[in-house]
Amino acid sequence: xxxxxxxxxxxxxxxxxxxxxxxxxxxxxxxxxxxxxxxxxxxxxxxxxxxxxxxxxxxxxxxxxxxxxxxxxxxxxxxxxxxxxxxxxxxxxxxxxxxxxxxxxxxxxxxxxxxxxxxxxxxxxxxxxxxxxxxxxxxxxxxxxxxxxxxxxxxxxxxxxxxxxxxxxxxxxxxxxxxxxxxxxxxxxxxxxxxxxxxxxxxxxxxxxxxxxxxxxxxxxxxxxxxxxxxxxxxxxxxxxxxxxxxxxxxxxxxxxxxxxxxxxxxxxxxxxxxxxxxxx
Numbered sequence: 001x002x003x004x005x006x007x008x009x010x011x012x013x014x015x016x017x018x019x020x021x022x023x024x025x026x027x028x029x030x031x032x033x034x035x036x037x038x039x040x041x042x043x044x045x046x047x048x049x050x051x052x053x054x055x056x057x058x059x060x061x062x063x064x065x066x067x068x069x070x071x072x073x074x075x076x077x078x079x080x081x082x083x084x085x086x087x088x089x090x091x092x093x094x095x096x097x098x099x100x101x102x103x104x105x106x107x108x109x110x111x112x113x114x115x116x117x118x119x120x121x122x123x124x125x126x127x128x129x130x131x132x133x134x135x136x137x138x139x140x141x142x143x144x145x146x147x148x149x150x151x152x153x154x155x156x157x158x159x160x161x162x163x164x165x166x167x168x169x170x171x172x173x174x175x176x177x178x179x180x181x182x183x184x185x186x187x188x189x190x191x192x193x194x195x196x197x198x199x200x201x202x203x204x205x206x207x208x209x210x211x212x213x214x215x216x217x218x219x220x221x222x223x224x225x226x227x228x229x230x231x232x233x234x235x236x237x238x239x240x241x242x243x244x245x246x247x248x249x250x251x252x253x254x255x256x257x258x259x260x261x262x263x264x265x266x267x268x269x270x271x272x273x274x275x276x277x278x279x280x281x
Contacts (some may be wrong), residue, residue: 005066009107010157016106017149022210024148027138028097028237032088037224039182042082047109048076049098049155052130053124054090059083060150061116070118073127073159077112078104096131098152108156177202178212183226189232190252195221230266237275244271 015022019183032055040060052059056069060083061076064148069089069220076082086130102109120127181198198221199236213221229251236247248259263271 007115009111010153013102013108014153014155016103017100017153018146020101022188024138024152025099026097026103026235027099027135028095028235028238029135029250030095030097032086032093032095034088035218035219036084036086036227037182038084039179040081041183041186042079042081043076043099045078045101045262046099047078047102048074048082049100049152050074050076051120051127051155052084052086054093055086055095056089057084057086059085059117068117068119071124071128072117073120074117075114075159076116078102079203080116082116083089088123088153096128096135098131098134098155105228114156114159114161120160123158123160126156126158130158143172151259168220176205179211181209181213181221184225185221185228187224187256189229190250192252193221193225197262215256226266230263233263233271234267234274237271240275245272 004048016256048222051071051073052068053071055071056067058065058067059072059074060066060081061074063081074082084095105109107113112264130151134148134155153170184198184201185193195206197208199209202209202212204212210220213219213224219227233247233251236242236250238242244259245256248256251259253262262268263269263274267274
């Protein structure tokens with residue numbers, strides 16, 4: 001009887017997700033070969049599940065940065081602010097990302113049953129394998145969407161129940177100037193902000209902001225904006241129902257042709273070619 005009560009949240013989540021396979025908004029994979037930064041942000045209704053392998057760095061959760069030096073899992077509950085600062089340490093460094101629309105009433109969400117960040121420890125290989133299958137099933141048109149949902153439920157079932165390990169610890173290193181500039185970029189990905197605009201938002205000179213940005217993210221503000229705009233473009237392209245022209249307009253491009261040239265310059269393939277074999281953070 002005790003066992004049935006303890007896993008009620010998982011069975012409840014399973015009923016919700018399996019009944020609405022379309023609730024899986026996106027699955028994504030990003031192979032990391034250089035430092036990567038995503039400013040703290042949140043999703044109103046989505047539950048985000050991330051598996052970070054072969055990296056060290058920091059994850060923003062509960063108003064603080066937590067440092068880690070081994071494989072970690074991260075769950076961002078709806079409305080919970082989260083972000084990343086990652087550096088690859090292994091040749092196969094990668095991030096798996098899943099976004100699911102869920103009801104705020106289910107136990108998993110309103111009680112935050114699982115820790116937001118946890119060291120994967122000896123479960124790392126198992127969790128990476130499950131995440132790989134979930135992404136493959138979701139991206140395969142011949143595979144029922146429910147197959148991906150089942151894998152995500154399996155992922156939750158084996159998720160570490162505590163973050164309290166030596167490899168995950170709190171740190172207080174937050175540069176407000178970088179955060180303010182990055183947040184402006186994140187909130188208006190359909191605009192190209194000048195360095196002066198970003199510097200004004202951050203409250204420092206453009207030269208100083210660039211130095212801070214490179215130190216924190218490994219990228220200039222302009223490169224960061226391009227990377228995040230490209231990530232957004234990829235997420236939109238994964239939705240096969242969206243027309244390229246509509247995506248170009250949503251991201252602030254003058255025409256689909258301009259968007260296609262920009263995408264190919266930064267991604268090495270056209271939007272249509274990306275749709276045939278998508279990868280995205």
